[in-house]
Amino acid sequence: MDRAFPAYDWQPTKPPEPGEEDISPRLPSLISLLNRQTRCIYHHPYQPRLWYDRANTLTALRYPELAVGDAQKALMLCRSALDRLSENGNRWRLGHAAGFWMRSGGSDDDDDDDDDENVVATRDEQLQQRLTDLQSDAFELQIRNLYYFPNYLEGRVRSRPYPWMRGEHRGRSDELIRQVNREFAWSSQGRDEEIKACNGVSPDEGVPFCVLRRYAFGKGAHDGQDGSDVLGVFAAKDIPKGTPILVDLSETWGCIGPGSKRHSTGNPRDGRGCTDPIHPNLPSEDTSQDLRWIRERTGSAAADVLLRCRFLIRSIRDQTPHPLSHPLIARLTPTYRQDKTGLFSLDHDIVVPNECLQQFGIDIFADPAYDTWVLFTLAARIENNSWSDPVHKCVSPLFSLFNHSCAPNVEWTIGRDHTTLWVRSSREMGRGEQLFVMYDNFLLGQPLSERRKRLRRWLDADCQCSLCVQEEQEEQRLRGERNKCDCGCGGCDKGNQTSLWDVEQKPVFPEDSYRVVHRGERE
Numbered sequence: 001m002d003r004a005f006p007a008y009d010w011q012p013t014k015p016p017e018p019g020e021e022d023i024s025p026r027l028p029s030l031i032s033l034l035n036r037q038t039r040c041i042y043h044h045p046y047q048p049r050l051w052y053d054r055a056n057t058l059t060a061l062r063y064p065e066l067a068v069g070d071a072q073k074a075l076m077l078c079r080s081a082l083d084r085l086s087e088n089g090n091r092w093r094l095g096h097a098a099g100f101w102m103r104s105g106g107s108d109d110d111d112d113d114d115d116d117e118n119v120v121a122t123r124d125e126q127l128q129q130r131l132t133d134l135q136s137d138a139f140e141l142q143i144r145n146l147y148y149f150p151n152y153l154e155g156r157v158r159s160r161p162y163p164w165m166r167g168e169h170r171g172r173s174d175e176l177i178r179q180v181n182r183e184f185a186w187s188s189q190g191r192d193e194e195i196k197a198c199n200g201v202s203p204d205e206g207v208p209f210c211v212l213r214r215y216a217f218g219k220g221a222h223d224g225q226d227g228s229d230v231l232g233v234f235a236a237k238d239i240p241k242g243t244p245i246l247v248d249l250s251e252t253w254g255c256i257g258p259g260s261k262r263h264s265t266g267n268p269r270d271g272r273g274c275t276d277p278i279h280p281n282l283p284s285e286d287t288s289q290d291l292r293w294i295r296e297r298t299g300s301a302a303a304d305v306l307l308r309c310r311f312l313i314r315s316i317r318d319q320t321p322h323p324l325s326h327p328l329i330a331r332l333t334p335t336y337r338q339d340k341t342g343l344f345s346l347d348h349d350i351v352v353p354n355e356c357l358q359q360f361g362i363d364i365f366a367d368p369a370y371d372t373w374v375l376f377t378l379a380a381r382i383e384n385n386s387w388s389d390p391v392h393k394c395v396s397p398l399f400s401l402f403n404h405s406c407a408p409n410v411e412w413t414i415g416r417d418h419t420t421l422w423v424r425s426s427r428e429m430g431r432g433e434q435l436f437v438m439y440d441n442f443l444l445g446q447p448l449s450e451r452r453k454r455l456r457r458w459l460d461a462d463c464q465c466s467l468c469v470q471e472e473q474e475e476q477r478l479r480g481e482r483n484k485c486d487c488g489c490g491g492c493d494k495g496n497q498t499s500l501w502d503v504e505q506k507p508v509f510p511e512d513s514y515r516v517v518h519r520g521e522r523e
Protein backbone atom coordinates (compact mmCIF):
# COMPACT_ATOMS: atom_id res chain seq x y z
CA MET A 1 0.00 0.00 0.00
CA ASP A 2 3.04 2.24 -0.05
CA ARG A 3 2.98 2.27 -3.84
CA ALA A 4 1.22 4.96 -5.88
CA PHE A 5 -1.24 3.57 -8.41
CA PRO A 6 -3.30 5.20 -11.13
CA ALA A 7 -6.89 6.04 -10.17
CA TYR A 8 -8.22 3.82 -13.00
CA ASP A 9 -6.75 0.76 -11.28
CA TRP A 10 -8.90 1.38 -8.24
CA GLN A 11 -11.63 -1.24 -7.89
CA PRO A 12 -13.33 -1.03 -4.49
CA THR A 13 -14.23 -4.24 -2.73
CA LYS A 14 -17.28 -2.71 -1.09
CA PRO A 15 -20.45 -3.57 -3.03
CA PRO A 16 -22.03 -0.40 -4.45
CA GLU A 17 -24.81 1.17 -2.39
CA PRO A 18 -27.56 3.52 -3.55
CA GLY A 19 -26.81 7.22 -3.00
CA GLU A 20 -23.09 6.63 -2.57
CA GLU A 21 -20.87 9.69 -2.96
CA ASP A 22 -18.73 9.81 -6.10
CA ILE A 23 -15.19 9.85 -4.75
CA SER A 24 -13.38 10.00 -8.10
CA PRO A 25 -12.35 13.68 -7.67
CA ARG A 26 -10.82 12.81 -4.28
CA LEU A 27 -9.12 9.63 -5.45
CA PRO A 28 -5.63 11.04 -6.20
CA SER A 29 -5.41 12.67 -2.76
CA LEU A 30 -6.77 9.57 -1.00
CA ILE A 31 -4.23 7.38 -2.80
CA SER A 32 -1.30 9.56 -1.79
CA LEU A 33 -2.63 9.75 1.78
CA LEU A 34 -2.79 5.94 1.86
CA ASN A 35 0.81 5.71 0.61
CA ARG A 36 2.01 8.22 3.18
CA GLN A 37 0.17 6.59 6.06
CA THR A 38 1.55 3.19 5.09
CA ARG A 39 5.10 4.53 5.15
CA CYS A 40 4.46 6.07 8.58
CA ILE A 41 3.28 2.66 9.81
CA TYR A 42 6.57 1.14 8.56
CA HIS A 43 8.45 3.59 10.78
CA HIS A 44 6.17 3.41 13.85
CA PRO A 45 4.34 0.10 13.61
CA TYR A 46 3.22 0.09 17.25
CA GLN A 47 1.38 3.39 17.20
CA PRO A 48 -2.35 2.59 17.31
CA ARG A 49 -3.25 6.07 16.02
CA LEU A 50 -1.49 5.40 12.71
CA TRP A 51 -3.41 2.17 12.13
CA TYR A 52 -6.64 3.93 12.98
CA ASP A 53 -5.88 6.78 10.57
CA ARG A 54 -5.18 4.36 7.74
CA ALA A 55 -8.39 2.47 8.57
CA ASN A 56 -10.24 5.75 7.97
CA THR A 57 -8.58 6.22 4.58
CA LEU A 58 -9.36 2.62 3.63
CA THR A 59 -12.99 3.20 4.60
CA ALA A 60 -13.09 6.25 2.32
CA LEU A 61 -11.48 4.20 -0.46
CA ARG A 62 -14.19 1.53 0.08
CA TYR A 63 -12.10 -1.37 1.28
CA PRO A 64 -14.19 -2.43 4.31
CA GLU A 65 -12.26 -5.64 5.00
CA LEU A 66 -8.93 -3.77 5.12
CA ALA A 67 -10.34 -0.93 7.23
CA VAL A 68 -11.61 -3.52 9.73
CA GLY A 69 -8.16 -5.20 9.73
CA ASP A 70 -6.33 -1.94 10.47
CA ALA A 71 -8.86 -0.93 13.13
CA GLN A 72 -8.31 -4.34 14.72
CA LYS A 73 -4.58 -3.66 14.95
CA ALA A 74 -5.29 -0.26 16.53
CA LEU A 75 -7.55 -2.00 19.06
CA MET A 76 -4.92 -4.62 19.86
CA LEU A 77 -2.25 -1.99 20.45
CA CYS A 78 -4.55 0.11 22.62
CA ARG A 79 -5.51 -2.93 24.66
CA SER A 80 -1.93 -3.98 25.25
CA ALA A 81 -0.90 -0.41 26.13
CA LEU A 82 -3.77 -0.11 28.61
CA ASP A 83 -2.82 -3.46 30.17
CA ARG A 84 0.75 -2.26 30.58
CA LEU A 85 -0.41 1.00 32.13
CA SER A 86 -2.48 -0.80 34.69
CA GLU A 87 0.43 -3.03 35.73
CA ASN A 88 1.58 -1.98 39.20
CA GLY A 89 5.13 -0.82 39.54
CA ASN A 90 5.63 -0.93 35.80
CA ARG A 91 8.92 0.71 34.92
CA TRP A 92 7.95 1.02 31.27
CA ARG A 93 5.76 3.90 30.33
CA LEU A 94 4.08 4.88 27.13
CA GLY A 95 5.39 7.68 24.97
CA HIS A 96 3.18 10.66 24.26
CA ALA A 97 2.19 9.35 20.87
CA ALA A 98 0.60 6.38 22.66
CA GLY A 99 2.12 3.24 21.38
CA PHE A 100 5.87 3.15 21.85
CA TRP A 101 7.47 2.27 25.13
CA MET A 102 10.12 4.18 27.00
CA ARG A 103 11.71 3.60 30.32
CA SER A 104 10.76 5.82 33.22
CA GLY A 105 12.31 6.34 36.63
CA GLY A 106 15.87 5.59 37.70
CA SER A 107 18.71 8.07 38.00
CA ASP A 108 20.22 7.34 34.57
CA ASP A 109 16.96 8.04 32.79
CA ASP A 110 17.08 10.98 30.33
CA ASP A 111 13.44 11.60 30.97
CA ASP A 112 13.66 11.88 34.72
CA ASP A 113 11.68 15.15 34.98
CA ASP A 114 8.84 12.74 35.56
CA ASP A 115 10.24 11.50 38.82
CA ASP A 116 7.53 13.22 40.71
CA GLU A 117 4.92 10.52 41.33
CA ASN A 118 1.99 12.91 40.88
CA VAL A 119 3.13 14.08 37.48
CA VAL A 120 3.52 10.49 36.36
CA ALA A 121 0.07 9.60 37.68
CA THR A 122 -1.54 12.54 35.83
CA ARG A 123 0.22 11.62 32.62
CA ASP A 124 -0.91 8.03 33.00
CA GLU A 125 -4.51 9.11 33.44
CA GLN A 126 -4.39 11.35 30.38
CA LEU A 127 -2.81 8.63 28.35
CA GLN A 128 -5.32 6.11 29.56
CA GLN A 129 -8.12 8.41 28.49
CA ARG A 130 -6.61 8.94 25.04
CA LEU A 131 -6.19 5.21 24.53
CA THR A 132 -9.73 4.50 25.70
CA ASP A 133 -11.11 7.12 23.30
CA LEU A 134 -9.07 5.74 20.44
CA GLN A 135 -10.30 2.25 21.26
CA SER A 136 -13.93 3.29 21.03
CA ASP A 137 -13.29 5.20 17.78
CA ALA A 138 -11.61 2.13 16.27
CA PHE A 139 -14.45 -0.09 17.38
CA GLU A 140 -17.02 2.31 15.96
CA LEU A 141 -15.14 2.37 12.64
CA GLN A 142 -15.16 -1.44 12.55
CA ILE A 143 -18.90 -1.54 13.12
CA ARG A 144 -19.42 0.95 10.28
CA ASN A 145 -17.60 -1.39 7.94
CA LEU A 146 -19.38 -4.51 9.08
CA TYR A 147 -22.75 -5.77 8.09
CA TYR A 148 -25.34 -6.05 10.80
CA PHE A 149 -27.27 -9.14 9.90
CA PRO A 150 -27.26 -12.08 10.60
CA ASN A 151 -23.96 -11.74 12.38
CA TYR A 152 -22.80 -8.37 13.64
CA LEU A 153 -19.19 -9.25 13.03
CA GLU A 154 -19.42 -9.96 9.31
CA GLY A 155 -19.03 -7.60 6.39
CA ARG A 156 -19.81 -7.69 2.69
CA VAL A 157 -17.07 -7.70 0.13
CA ARG A 158 -16.39 -8.32 -3.56
CA SER A 159 -13.09 -9.95 -4.29
CA ARG A 160 -10.94 -7.64 -6.44
CA PRO A 161 -7.23 -7.30 -7.26
CA TYR A 162 -5.69 -4.71 -4.96
CA PRO A 163 -4.23 -1.94 -7.12
CA TRP A 164 -1.00 -1.62 -5.13
CA MET A 165 -0.10 -5.28 -5.74
CA ARG A 166 3.31 -5.50 -7.35
CA GLY A 167 3.76 -6.82 -10.90
CA GLU A 168 5.55 -9.99 -9.80
CA HIS A 169 2.48 -11.00 -7.74
CA ARG A 170 0.02 -10.45 -10.55
CA GLY A 171 1.09 -13.23 -12.90
CA ARG A 172 3.12 -16.41 -13.01
CA SER A 173 6.82 -16.16 -13.93
CA ASP A 174 8.67 -18.47 -16.33
CA GLU A 175 10.76 -19.66 -13.37
CA LEU A 176 7.64 -20.69 -11.49
CA ILE A 177 6.36 -22.61 -14.52
CA ARG A 178 9.73 -24.42 -14.75
CA GLN A 179 9.51 -25.30 -11.06
CA VAL A 180 5.99 -26.73 -11.47
CA ASN A 181 7.19 -28.77 -14.44
CA ARG A 182 9.98 -30.20 -12.30
CA GLU A 183 7.29 -31.18 -9.78
CA PHE A 184 5.30 -32.89 -12.56
CA ALA A 185 8.47 -34.77 -13.51
CA TRP A 186 9.13 -35.88 -9.90
CA SER A 187 5.54 -37.02 -9.53
CA SER A 188 6.05 -39.42 -12.49
CA GLN A 189 9.37 -40.79 -11.25
CA GLY A 190 9.54 -44.36 -9.99
CA ARG A 191 6.00 -45.08 -11.03
CA ASP A 192 6.82 -47.11 -14.16
CA GLU A 193 5.90 -50.43 -12.53
CA GLU A 194 2.53 -49.14 -11.36
CA ILE A 195 1.80 -47.75 -14.83
CA LYS A 196 3.01 -50.90 -16.59
CA ALA A 197 0.57 -52.87 -14.47
CA CYS A 198 -2.23 -50.70 -15.86
CA ASN A 199 -1.40 -50.44 -19.56
CA GLY A 200 1.70 -52.41 -20.39
CA VAL A 201 4.87 -50.50 -21.23
CA SER A 202 4.57 -46.76 -21.60
CA PRO A 203 6.20 -45.56 -24.89
CA ASP A 204 8.54 -42.96 -23.35
CA GLU A 205 9.48 -44.26 -19.96
CA GLY A 206 11.05 -41.54 -17.85
CA VAL A 207 9.24 -38.73 -19.65
CA PRO A 208 6.66 -37.05 -17.39
CA PHE A 209 3.01 -37.30 -18.36
CA CYS A 210 2.17 -33.65 -18.00
CA VAL A 211 3.62 -30.30 -18.77
CA LEU A 212 2.32 -26.89 -17.70
CA ARG A 213 2.02 -24.30 -20.47
CA ARG A 214 0.81 -20.77 -21.05
CA TYR A 215 -1.98 -19.79 -23.49
CA ALA A 216 -4.14 -22.73 -22.40
CA PHE A 217 -7.14 -21.36 -24.32
CA GLY A 218 -5.21 -19.77 -27.15
CA LYS A 219 -3.67 -16.34 -27.67
CA GLY A 220 -6.96 -14.43 -27.49
CA ALA A 221 -7.56 -11.77 -24.88
CA HIS A 222 -8.65 -12.98 -21.46
CA ASP A 223 -9.64 -10.43 -18.83
CA GLY A 224 -7.84 -7.75 -20.78
CA GLN A 225 -4.66 -9.83 -20.95
CA ASP A 226 -3.21 -11.68 -23.89
CA GLY A 227 -3.79 -15.18 -22.51
CA SER A 228 -0.15 -15.70 -21.55
CA ASP A 229 -1.09 -16.03 -17.88
CA VAL A 230 -3.86 -18.56 -18.56
CA LEU A 231 -2.09 -21.79 -17.73
CA GLY A 232 -3.12 -25.34 -18.48
CA VAL A 233 -1.74 -28.86 -18.21
CA PHE A 234 -0.92 -30.69 -21.44
CA ALA A 235 0.01 -34.30 -22.25
CA ALA A 236 3.81 -34.52 -22.58
CA LYS A 237 3.50 -37.88 -24.35
CA ASP A 238 0.81 -40.18 -25.69
CA ILE A 239 -1.25 -41.43 -22.77
CA PRO A 240 -3.31 -44.63 -22.98
CA LYS A 241 -6.78 -44.76 -21.43
CA GLY A 242 -6.84 -45.60 -17.70
CA THR A 243 -3.28 -44.40 -16.97
CA PRO A 244 -2.64 -43.06 -13.45
CA ILE A 245 -1.14 -39.74 -14.51
CA LEU A 246 -0.61 -38.05 -11.20
CA VAL A 247 -0.63 -38.68 -7.48
CA ASP A 248 -0.86 -35.21 -5.96
CA LEU A 249 -0.01 -34.97 -2.28
CA SER A 250 -0.84 -31.84 -0.35
CA GLU A 251 0.21 -30.31 2.94
CA THR A 252 -2.12 -27.38 2.47
CA TRP A 253 -5.42 -28.60 3.80
CA GLY A 254 -7.75 -28.08 6.71
CA CYS A 255 -10.38 -30.25 8.33
CA ILE A 256 -13.37 -29.69 10.55
CA GLY A 257 -13.10 -31.15 14.01
CA PRO A 258 -14.31 -34.52 15.24
CA GLY A 259 -18.04 -34.83 14.75
CA SER A 260 -20.58 -34.51 17.46
CA LYS A 261 -23.73 -35.99 15.96
CA ARG A 262 -24.96 -39.06 17.77
CA HIS A 263 -25.62 -42.47 16.21
CA SER A 264 -23.43 -41.88 13.17
CA THR A 265 -21.33 -44.62 11.69
CA GLY A 266 -17.72 -44.67 10.64
CA ASN A 267 -16.34 -42.07 13.03
CA PRO A 268 -14.87 -43.48 16.21
CA ARG A 269 -15.18 -39.99 17.73
CA ASP A 270 -18.92 -40.12 17.24
CA GLY A 271 -20.34 -38.08 14.42
CA ARG A 272 -19.46 -36.66 11.04
CA GLY A 273 -16.10 -35.00 11.28
CA CYS A 274 -12.42 -35.67 10.94
CA THR A 275 -11.45 -39.14 12.12
CA ASP A 276 -7.72 -38.51 12.30
CA PRO A 277 -6.73 -37.95 15.94
CA ILE A 278 -3.73 -35.73 15.15
CA HIS A 279 -5.47 -33.48 12.67
CA PRO A 280 -5.33 -30.59 12.04
CA ASN A 281 -1.66 -30.87 13.01
CA LEU A 282 1.07 -32.54 10.98
CA PRO A 283 3.16 -35.38 12.45
CA SER A 284 6.25 -33.17 12.19
CA GLU A 285 4.79 -30.38 14.33
CA ASP A 286 5.50 -29.84 18.03
CA THR A 287 3.14 -28.60 20.73
CA SER A 288 3.93 -24.92 20.15
CA GLN A 289 2.55 -25.40 16.64
CA ASP A 290 -0.69 -27.04 17.72
CA LEU A 291 -3.57 -25.69 15.61
CA ARG A 292 -6.48 -27.29 17.44
CA TRP A 293 -7.47 -23.92 18.92
CA ILE A 294 -8.32 -22.72 15.39
CA ARG A 295 -10.59 -25.68 14.87
CA GLU A 296 -12.32 -25.09 18.18
CA ARG A 297 -12.73 -21.36 17.58
CA THR A 298 -14.03 -21.49 14.03
CA GLY A 299 -16.50 -24.41 14.14
CA SER A 300 -18.01 -25.22 10.76
CA ALA A 301 -15.59 -22.81 9.02
CA ALA A 302 -12.57 -24.63 10.47
CA ALA A 303 -11.49 -26.42 7.27
CA ASP A 304 -11.43 -23.15 5.36
CA VAL A 305 -9.65 -21.10 8.03
CA LEU A 306 -7.10 -23.83 8.73
CA LEU A 307 -6.35 -24.16 5.02
CA ARG A 308 -5.49 -20.46 4.82
CA CYS A 309 -3.39 -20.68 7.97
CA ARG A 310 -1.53 -23.68 6.51
CA PHE A 311 -0.44 -21.60 3.52
CA LEU A 312 0.77 -18.83 5.83
CA ILE A 313 2.68 -21.33 7.97
CA ARG A 314 4.34 -22.82 4.86
CA SER A 315 5.49 -19.39 3.81
CA ILE A 316 6.89 -18.64 7.30
CA ARG A 317 8.67 -22.00 7.56
CA ASP A 318 10.21 -21.65 4.12
CA GLN A 319 11.30 -18.11 5.03
CA THR A 320 9.81 -16.66 1.86
CA PRO A 321 10.29 -12.87 1.83
CA HIS A 322 6.65 -12.40 0.81
CA PRO A 323 3.90 -15.03 1.09
CA LEU A 324 2.57 -14.15 -2.40
CA SER A 325 6.01 -15.15 -3.77
CA HIS A 326 5.87 -18.59 -2.17
CA PRO A 327 5.73 -21.10 -5.04
CA LEU A 328 2.65 -22.82 -3.59
CA ILE A 329 0.80 -19.50 -3.49
CA ALA A 330 2.31 -17.76 -6.53
CA ARG A 331 1.04 -20.53 -8.81
CA LEU A 332 -2.62 -19.97 -7.85
CA THR A 333 -4.73 -17.70 -9.96
CA PRO A 334 -7.65 -15.85 -8.33
CA THR A 335 -11.12 -15.42 -9.70
CA TYR A 336 -12.76 -12.01 -9.37
CA ARG A 337 -16.39 -12.49 -10.21
CA GLN A 338 -17.84 -9.14 -11.18
CA ASP A 339 -21.21 -9.56 -9.54
CA LYS A 340 -20.59 -11.86 -6.60
CA THR A 341 -20.73 -10.39 -3.12
CA GLY A 342 -19.37 -12.53 -0.33
CA LEU A 343 -19.22 -12.22 3.42
CA PHE A 344 -16.06 -11.78 5.41
CA SER A 345 -15.80 -12.46 9.10
CA LEU A 346 -13.84 -10.31 11.52
CA ASP A 347 -12.88 -13.37 13.54
CA HIS A 348 -12.25 -15.99 10.83
CA ASP A 349 -10.66 -13.80 8.18
CA ILE A 350 -8.73 -11.34 10.30
CA VAL A 351 -8.37 -12.13 14.01
CA VAL A 352 -7.66 -15.88 13.79
CA PRO A 353 -5.15 -15.70 10.88
CA ASN A 354 -3.34 -12.88 12.70
CA GLU A 355 -3.17 -14.90 15.91
CA CYS A 356 -1.86 -17.85 13.92
CA LEU A 357 0.81 -15.62 12.36
CA GLN A 358 1.82 -14.47 15.83
CA GLN A 359 1.95 -18.08 17.05
CA PHE A 360 4.46 -18.77 14.28
CA GLY A 361 6.61 -15.77 15.12
CA ILE A 362 5.40 -13.04 12.76
CA ASP A 363 5.21 -9.51 14.08
CA ILE A 364 1.90 -8.59 12.44
CA PHE A 365 2.46 -4.88 13.10
CA ALA A 366 5.99 -4.58 11.80
CA ASP A 367 5.96 -7.08 8.93
CA PRO A 368 4.09 -5.59 5.96
CA ALA A 369 4.39 -8.86 4.02
CA TYR A 370 1.55 -10.22 6.17
CA ASP A 371 -0.71 -7.19 5.97
CA THR A 372 -4.51 -7.72 5.84
CA TRP A 373 -4.69 -7.27 2.05
CA VAL A 374 -2.27 -10.18 1.66
CA LEU A 375 -4.56 -12.40 3.75
CA PHE A 376 -7.53 -11.52 1.53
CA THR A 377 -5.52 -12.00 -1.67
CA LEU A 378 -4.52 -15.44 -0.44
CA ALA A 379 -8.15 -16.25 0.40
CA ALA A 380 -9.26 -15.31 -3.16
CA ARG A 381 -6.60 -17.57 -4.64
CA ILE A 382 -7.50 -20.48 -2.42
CA GLU A 383 -11.17 -20.04 -3.22
CA ASN A 384 -10.47 -20.50 -6.91
CA ASN A 385 -8.22 -23.52 -6.58
CA SER A 386 -9.43 -25.64 -3.69
CA TRP A 387 -11.55 -28.73 -3.60
CA SER A 388 -13.47 -29.97 -0.61
CA ASP A 389 -15.42 -32.85 0.80
CA PRO A 390 -17.77 -32.49 3.77
CA VAL A 391 -14.84 -32.77 6.19
CA HIS A 392 -11.78 -31.35 4.42
CA LYS A 393 -10.77 -28.46 2.22
CA CYS A 394 -7.55 -28.77 0.29
CA VAL A 395 -5.44 -27.15 -2.42
CA SER A 396 -3.49 -29.74 -4.39
CA PRO A 397 -0.36 -28.12 -5.79
CA LEU A 398 -0.48 -29.70 -9.27
CA PHE A 399 -4.12 -30.56 -9.69
CA SER A 400 -5.00 -26.89 -9.13
CA LEU A 401 -3.47 -26.13 -12.53
CA PHE A 402 -5.86 -28.32 -14.53
CA ASN A 403 -8.60 -26.53 -16.43
CA HIS A 404 -12.20 -27.60 -16.64
CA SER A 405 -14.02 -29.19 -19.54
CA CYS A 406 -17.63 -30.34 -19.75
CA ALA A 407 -16.24 -33.29 -21.75
CA PRO A 408 -13.15 -34.09 -19.65
CA ASN A 409 -10.40 -36.53 -20.56
CA VAL A 410 -9.14 -37.01 -17.02
CA GLU A 411 -10.89 -38.18 -13.87
CA TRP A 412 -9.88 -37.65 -10.28
CA THR A 413 -10.49 -39.37 -6.98
CA ILE A 414 -9.75 -38.37 -3.41
CA GLY A 415 -7.41 -40.65 -1.45
CA ARG A 416 -8.31 -42.16 1.90
CA ASP A 417 -6.26 -39.52 3.72
CA HIS A 418 -8.45 -36.81 2.13
CA THR A 419 -5.36 -34.86 1.15
CA THR A 420 -4.01 -36.90 -1.77
CA LEU A 421 -5.63 -36.76 -5.19
CA TRP A 422 -5.36 -39.47 -7.84
CA VAL A 423 -5.66 -38.37 -11.44
CA ARG A 424 -6.20 -40.89 -14.26
CA SER A 425 -6.84 -40.59 -17.99
CA SER A 426 -10.41 -41.45 -18.94
CA ARG A 427 -9.62 -41.89 -22.65
CA GLU A 428 -6.61 -42.20 -24.92
CA MET A 429 -4.79 -38.92 -25.46
CA GLY A 430 -2.16 -37.73 -27.90
CA ARG A 431 0.96 -35.79 -26.99
CA GLY A 432 0.21 -32.05 -26.82
CA GLU A 433 -3.48 -32.47 -25.99
CA GLN A 434 -4.71 -30.42 -23.04
CA LEU A 435 -5.76 -32.44 -20.00
CA PHE A 436 -9.12 -31.39 -18.61
CA VAL A 437 -10.96 -32.36 -15.47
CA MET A 438 -14.57 -31.72 -14.57
CA TYR A 439 -14.86 -29.21 -11.71
CA ASP A 440 -18.42 -30.15 -10.84
CA ASN A 441 -19.83 -33.60 -11.56
CA PHE A 442 -23.37 -32.27 -11.32
CA LEU A 443 -22.76 -30.64 -14.71
CA LEU A 444 -22.94 -33.99 -16.44
CA GLY A 445 -25.85 -34.14 -18.87
CA GLN A 446 -26.98 -30.55 -18.11
CA PRO A 447 -27.83 -28.14 -20.97
CA LEU A 448 -25.35 -25.38 -21.89
CA SER A 449 -27.14 -22.58 -20.02
CA GLU A 450 -27.34 -24.60 -16.79
CA ARG A 451 -23.68 -25.62 -17.03
CA ARG A 452 -22.61 -22.03 -17.54
CA LYS A 453 -24.65 -20.88 -14.58
CA ARG A 454 -23.13 -23.48 -12.28
CA LEU A 455 -19.62 -22.86 -13.59
CA ARG A 456 -19.75 -19.23 -12.49
CA ARG A 457 -18.68 -20.62 -9.12
CA TRP A 458 -15.19 -21.07 -10.65
CA LEU A 459 -15.01 -19.01 -13.82
CA ASP A 460 -15.13 -15.25 -14.38
CA ALA A 461 -16.46 -15.71 -17.88
CA ASP A 462 -18.22 -18.38 -19.91
CA CYS A 463 -16.66 -21.82 -20.09
CA GLN A 464 -14.22 -22.06 -22.99
CA CYS A 465 -14.24 -25.85 -23.33
CA SER A 466 -14.79 -27.21 -26.79
CA LEU A 467 -18.15 -28.76 -25.90
CA CYS A 468 -19.50 -25.40 -24.71
CA VAL A 469 -18.00 -23.51 -27.63
CA GLN A 470 -19.49 -26.01 -30.12
CA GLU A 471 -22.90 -25.96 -28.46
CA GLU A 472 -22.88 -22.18 -28.36
CA GLN A 473 -22.08 -22.01 -32.08
CA GLU A 474 -24.84 -24.49 -32.78
CA GLU A 475 -27.32 -22.42 -30.72
CA GLN A 476 -26.27 -19.28 -32.58
CA ARG A 477 -26.70 -21.04 -35.90
CA LEU A 478 -30.20 -22.20 -34.95
CA ARG A 479 -31.12 -18.72 -33.73
CA GLY A 480 -29.84 -17.29 -37.02
CA GLU A 481 -31.97 -19.81 -38.94
CA ARG A 482 -35.04 -18.82 -37.00
CA ASN A 483 -34.40 -15.10 -37.45
CA LYS A 484 -33.86 -15.37 -41.22
CA CYS A 485 -36.42 -13.33 -43.12
CA ASP A 486 -39.11 -15.05 -45.11
CA CYS A 487 -39.58 -12.21 -47.63
CA GLY A 488 -37.00 -13.70 -49.94
CA CYS A 489 -34.39 -10.91 -49.82
CA GLY A 490 -32.13 -12.94 -47.55
CA GLY A 491 -30.92 -9.87 -45.66
CA CYS A 492 -33.59 -7.66 -44.11
CA ASP A 493 -33.92 -7.49 -40.31
CA LYS A 494 -37.62 -8.18 -40.19
CA GLY A 495 -37.00 -10.85 -37.58
CA ASN A 496 -35.43 -8.33 -35.21
CA GLN A 497 -38.15 -5.74 -35.77
CA THR A 498 -41.09 -7.95 -34.96
CA SER A 499 -40.24 -9.65 -31.69
CA LEU A 500 -37.48 -11.02 -29.52
CA TRP A 501 -39.61 -14.06 -29.00
CA ASP A 502 -39.91 -16.87 -31.47
CA VAL A 503 -43.66 -17.22 -30.89
CA GLU A 504 -46.42 -14.88 -31.94
CA GLN A 505 -47.12 -13.58 -28.46
CA LYS A 506 -44.59 -12.94 -25.73
CA PRO A 507 -44.83 -15.78 -23.21
CA VAL A 508 -46.02 -14.89 -19.69
CA PHE A 509 -43.17 -15.00 -17.22
CA PRO A 510 -43.61 -15.13 -13.44
CA GLU A 511 -42.94 -11.39 -13.13
CA ASP A 512 -45.59 -10.70 -15.78
CA SER A 513 -48.17 -12.87 -14.08
CA TYR A 514 -47.67 -10.79 -10.90
CA ARG A 515 -48.61 -7.67 -12.87
CA VAL A 516 -51.51 -9.42 -14.61
CA VAL A 517 -52.99 -10.46 -11.27
CA HIS A 518 -52.70 -6.96 -9.84
CA ARG A 519 -54.05 -5.28 -12.93
CA GLY A 520 -56.91 -7.77 -12.85
CA GLU A 521 -57.66 -6.81 -9.24
CA ARG A 522 -57.70 -3.09 -10.04
CA GLU A 523 -59.77 -3.55 -13.16
Ligand SMILES: C[S@@+](CC[C@H](N)C(=O)[O-])C[C@H]1O[C@@H](n2cnc3c(N)ncnc32)[C@H](O)[C@@H]1O
Pocket residue numbers: 216229230231232331332333334335384385400401402403404405458459460461462463464465
Ligand atom coordinates in the same frame (compact mmCIF):
# COMPACT_ATOMS: atom_id res chain seq x y z
C1 LIG B 1 -8.08 -24.15 -10.98
S1 LIG B 1 -7.58 -22.87 -12.02
C2 LIG B 1 -6.96 -23.71 -13.41
C3 LIG B 1 -5.64 -23.16 -13.87
C4 LIG B 1 -5.74 -21.78 -14.44
N1 LIG B 1 -6.06 -21.80 -15.85
C5 LIG B 1 -4.44 -21.00 -14.25
O1 LIG B 1 -4.04 -20.26 -15.16
O2 LIG B 1 -3.87 -21.08 -13.18
C6 LIG B 1 -9.19 -22.32 -12.51
C7 LIG B 1 -9.21 -21.11 -13.42
O3 LIG B 1 -8.82 -21.48 -14.74
C8 LIG B 1 -9.65 -20.86 -15.71
N2 LIG B 1 -10.44 -21.93 -16.37
C9 LIG B 1 -10.43 -23.24 -16.06
N3 LIG B 1 -11.24 -23.93 -16.88
C10 LIG B 1 -11.79 -23.04 -17.72
C11 LIG B 1 -12.74 -23.14 -18.79
N4 LIG B 1 -13.27 -24.28 -19.16
N5 LIG B 1 -13.08 -22.00 -19.42
C12 LIG B 1 -12.54 -20.80 -19.05
N6 LIG B 1 -11.64 -20.64 -18.08
C13 LIG B 1 -11.26 -21.75 -17.41
C14 LIG B 1 -10.54 -19.92 -14.94
O4 LIG B 1 -9.92 -18.66 -14.91
C15 LIG B 1 -10.58 -20.52 -13.56
O5 LIG B 1 -10.85 -19.56 -12.59
